[in-house]
Amino acid sequence: xxxxxxxxxxxxxxxxxxxxxxxxxxxxxxxxxxxxxxxxxxxxxxxxxxxxxxxxxxxxxxxxxxxxxxxxxxxxxxxxxxxxxxxxxxxxxxxxxxxxxxxxxxxxxxxxxxxxxxxxxxxxxxxxxxxxxxxxxxxxxxxxxxxxxxxxxxxxxxxxxxxxxxxxxxxxxxxxxxxxxxxxxxxxxxxxxxxxxxxxxxxxxxxxxxxxxxxxxxxxxxxxxx
Numbered sequence: 001x002x003x004x005x006x007x008x009x010x011x012x013x014x015x016x017x018x019x020x021x022x023x024x025x026x027x028x029x030x031x032x033x034x035x036x037x038x039x040x041x042x043x044x045x046x047x048x049x050x051x052x053x054x055x056x057x058x059x060x061x062x063x064x065x066x067x068x069x070x071x072x073x074x075x076x077x078x079x080x081x082x083x084x085x086x087x088x089x090x091x092x093x094x095x096x097x098x099x100x101x102x103x104x105x106x107x108x109x110x111x112x113x114x115x116x117x118x119x120x121x122x123x124x125x126x127x128x129x130x131x132x133x134x135x136x137x138x139x140x141x142x143x144x145x146x147x148x149x150x151x152x153x154x155x156x157x158x159x160x161x162x163x164x165x166x167x168x169x170x171x172x173x174x175x176x177x178x179x180x181x182x183x184x185x186x187x188x189x190x191x192x193x194x195x196x197x198x199x200x201x202x203x204x205x206x207x208x209x210x211x212x213x214x215x216x217x218x219x220x221x222x223x224x225x226x
Contacts, residue, residue: 001074002127002147002164004206005034005102006116006217007041009124014051014098017124018043018172022051033216034099035209036073042145043096044131045176051098058146059134060085066136069144075130077150077165077189081182086146089130091182094175095145096126096167101217103206106159114206115159116217117199126172128165128188153191155199166192 008030011022020043022028028051034040039053057069072085080090100122105112119125128148135141149162156163167175171188174180200219205211 001160001162002102002104002149003036003073004209005031005097005099005127005147005164007031007034007099007124008217009100014041014124018051018096018098018126020049020051026051026053028053031212032214033103033206033209033212036070038209040145041098042129042131043098043126043176045094045178048173048176052143054095054131055142055144056147057144058085058089058130058132059142059144061088061132061134063134064137066134066142072146074149074162075146076162077128077148077186080130080148080189086130089132090185092178093131093133094185095129095131096172096175097129097145097147097164098124099127099164100124102127102164103202104156104160104163114202114204115199116202116206116219117156117159117163117197120196120198125169126167126175128167128175148189150189150191153194153197155194155197156191159199163191165189168192 036057041051058072059069075086080086101118129145131145148165152163201221206216
């Protein structure tokens, strides 16, 4: 699964990298330890030229309670067309979840070692996601998203049995293309190339979402080698 990530690059870098604007009503903050229920930057197929802040944890349009989002922070790429929580969004509401790193916990004996994973060039990237617009019983609209996961690549297999679907830069816009078929979309849900990624251990302070500061991204030992 993917339960934490970071997005700390400056707004101007994000706008240039993804060729988008940031509407005035959206205020982006650096997130060193982004966690579920927080409002985080995405680009949707509805507004592919803009960055918006959506709540992490998908709340299906048919849900009765917002708390369902706490269980839907990830969606397995292999079963998107089967799960009632995801199949409609997969067809109609896809998004790019913007990140520059993510975290996973490597089990070593009885211990879980927190690892930070980034691209080797340390540039921001897009994770394949789904989004929803949910109306609460009180009439409030809440836009939410989930991160799609897949099998691990060679690097990630030594850390965890799942990884987020990082989209190659050249197909990011295709992921938001409303004309694509399910079979075409399925082809995008592949592990990212190991040779373009790096991983290193970070402080256990990452375990708490309250620790959202630069200290959580610093390596405390050497890069994990393939």
